[in-house]
Amino acid sequence: MRYLPFLIVFTLFLIEGTWYQMVVPHPLENGWMLIPRFTIVTLIICAIFRGPVLGMFYGLSIGLLYDFIYTDVLGIYMFSAAFTGYLFAFKLPQVQRSFVWILIVSMLGFSVFESLVYVLHLSIGTIHLSGEVFFYHRLLPSLGLNALLAMLLIYPMRKLMRYLKLREQSRDEAV
Structure with missing residues (x-):
């Protein structure tokens, strides 16, 4: 039962990489790119409740998958996801x-994750996208999708x- 949050995060990783890509065209007619980061949003929600160590571990794991599957450069997503999971673990x-507050965090x-990935890719020269285009055509539309x-x-x-926390507390009291 304690691995259920990671299983949920991993399932969302599979959904955002398969099902979503078939449903939403890339890019939309108005130039917007809706980038689903269901995994990152769920990772942050888990980190809020479970703490920075778990957030960083989930970030390392999922970031490594992002790097292997979606990019030619290893480490950008792994670092960005781990950093985000650690930084936004407001327990x-x-x-x-x-x-x-959970929604805001x-x-x-x-936003920090997407911006960090953008800056890292821009600094090593793997993308050539202006900051304005990134912000208005990629970050803001994706922010709306991921907020939903x-x-x-x-x-x-x-x-x-909460259920997992209560279960852990009852297990600890029994020992």
């Missing part, structure tokens, strides 16, 4: 209780994380 009760984390997903995932993930 504060005020954040964990509030739907709005996860979208801020998503986050709104759907926050409540069930929060419930799952």
Whole structure:
């Protein structure tokens, strides 16, 4: 049961790489690119409840998969996802209780992740995309898409994380 969050993150990784690519054309007619990062959003939600070490571990694991499958340069996604999972692990009760705070933190984390990936790719010369095009045609539309997903995932993930925490506490008390 304790591996269920990682199984959910991994399943979303598979969905964003297969199903989503068939449903939404790339890029849209208005030049927007909707980049699904369901995995990153869920990783941040898990990190909010489980802490920075778990967020970093999930980030390393999923980032390595991103690197192997989607890029020719190893390490960009792995570093960015691990950094984001560690940085946005606000394990504060005020954040964990509030739907709005979880949404804000996860979208801020998503934005930092996308920006970090963009800057790293730009610095090594693997992409040639202006900052304005990145921001208006890629980051903002993707932020909207991933915010919608986050709104759907926050409540069930929060419930799952609370259940796992209670289960761990009862197991620790039994020992």
